[in-house]
Amino acid sequence: MKKEARLLKGKAVASLLLSIDHFNRLSDVGRVESVLILMDHSFEMLLKAAILNAGGRIREPREVNTIGFDACVRRGLSAEGFLSDDQALVLQTLNGLRDAAQHHLLELSEGQLYLHAQSGVTLFRDLLWDVFGENLATLLPERALPISTVAPIDPISMFAEEIEEVRRLLAPGRRRHAEATAKLRGLAIVNGALEGEFIQPSERQLSQLGQKLMLGSSFDDLFPGISAVSFNAVGVGADVSLRITKNEGIPVHLVPEGTPAGGVIAVRRVDxxxxxxxxxxxxxxxxxxxxxxxxxxxxxxxxxxxxxxxxxxxxxxxxxxxxxxxxxxxxxxxxxxxxxxxxxxxxxxxxxxxxxx
Incomplete structure (x- = not known):
């Protein structure tokens, strides 16, 4: 392995360990932001190491800076070919959440944070083995839990409960719009990332989502991107794995490079x-x-x-x-x-x- 790739892989593992540490810590101060930012950084380092390991380049000709996160995912999907569409969707979702956490406001429930953190650790473990032939377990301290020993809730049930909680918050006599908006924002960001859009939802858009929900719109109608993927949890204890995959028959489209606020790929639920x-x-x-x-x-x-x-x-x-x-x-x-x-x-x-x- 090239020295630069080895150093980048080391940085990737270090950031992942810090992300796991922040997930499992007792304090909630900056916890959500720290988990997402550090995990996002760990994947950018790992992707760059994988590109170099495959003989690719992480700098454009005559450029001083290395390529960004989206470009790494594109190369992993196409030129270097070590990423699948499903893996790219997980990366894009994490990156979209990190963007919101770092540059604006983001509130995630404990269930959602677990979902994204555990799927991230699972993907990191898969890529580390597939690309470098290394077992993540050998790089973790003996005392470390790889996010959680038990999934707190079935992902689909979690989303259903969150939507019902939003309905309760918006019900006549309560009208707790601020809390409802905070819950809808995380869902809207994930849905946008899966649909290939990195757009911070406006207060007006979140209000419209709430209105549609109260008028009877289903989860599938409000969040078609999330509805187009499955969340598959397997294993128990320290071996639990959580993978996000697109549903059978639903196409994934490559988003043209340079599209304003565009991601890399988009999953669409279409007839x-x-x-x-x-x-x-x-x-x-x-x-x-x-x-x-x-x-x-x-x-x-x-x-x-x-x-x-x-x-x-x-x-x-x-x-x-x-x-x-x-x-x-x-x-x-x-x-x-x-x-x-x-x-x-x-x-x-x-x-x-x-x-x-």
Missing amino acids: ELGFYNLSHGDLARKLKLTPNKTTAAIAVLGLKDDLDCSKAFKIGRTVFQRYSQKAIERIQVLIDTRGVEDFWAQYRALQPSHRRG
Whole structure:
């Protein structure tokens, strides 16, 4: 391992240990902020160590400073390939909460703080083993608990209880808006981070969430990002693990780099047939291409393997390939940059009958 990577990994472990220490300490003074800030720092150091270990770079050419947290996650997802979409969602959520804790106001219930801290420790343990082949348990002091020996509550039940508490706080005769807003803020930040948005919710937005809740809106309607993931706890005692994963069938989209207040990826709960709303014929008509040349563009771009652009649906014994609006954008760029005849010739050259002739 390169010396710089080894030093960064050491910094990562040190910050994680401090985060665990602050979680388990008796004093509540600055506890939430300390846990989140130190854990966020531990992951930035670990990601940079992993990038260097994979032969990547953590500095852009002619830049003095190293890349930031988002850029590390992007490289871990793409260039270096050591992160999964689910792991990136956990990192993005932690980073969004850290941002709010460091730059504004954030109040989390004990259940929420446990949820994010335990999922963070689980992810750190997974990455340390997968990338470096090291067991986190060997780096912890014998007296240290890796956040908590027992999960305080099932995550889904915790969220349901928090929403019911907000309803009680906003009920006629109580109207404790400040407390209700504080509870909604943490949920809104997590939901935004999962949807690829790092936007601090305004007082007006939080008030609107409360109004919708009192009018009968469900948790799924108010927080679709949270509803699109699952919280899976396994193990007992010091071996407890908590992982956040996207629900089956729900796509994750890469947020374009440079998007204002944008994260790295976004999970969206969508009607899949509404998302993939184009047939092959629809695609050809909108692009003003023949069916054969549309097929050629799809093949050259590999759109059938890109879930942002296409998905196969089986109805009975028949399989239908459907396409999203993103497919139109991708093919149009291909037409504009290469021209129809160019990619048509490439496609024909790859066909067996054409090669034989």
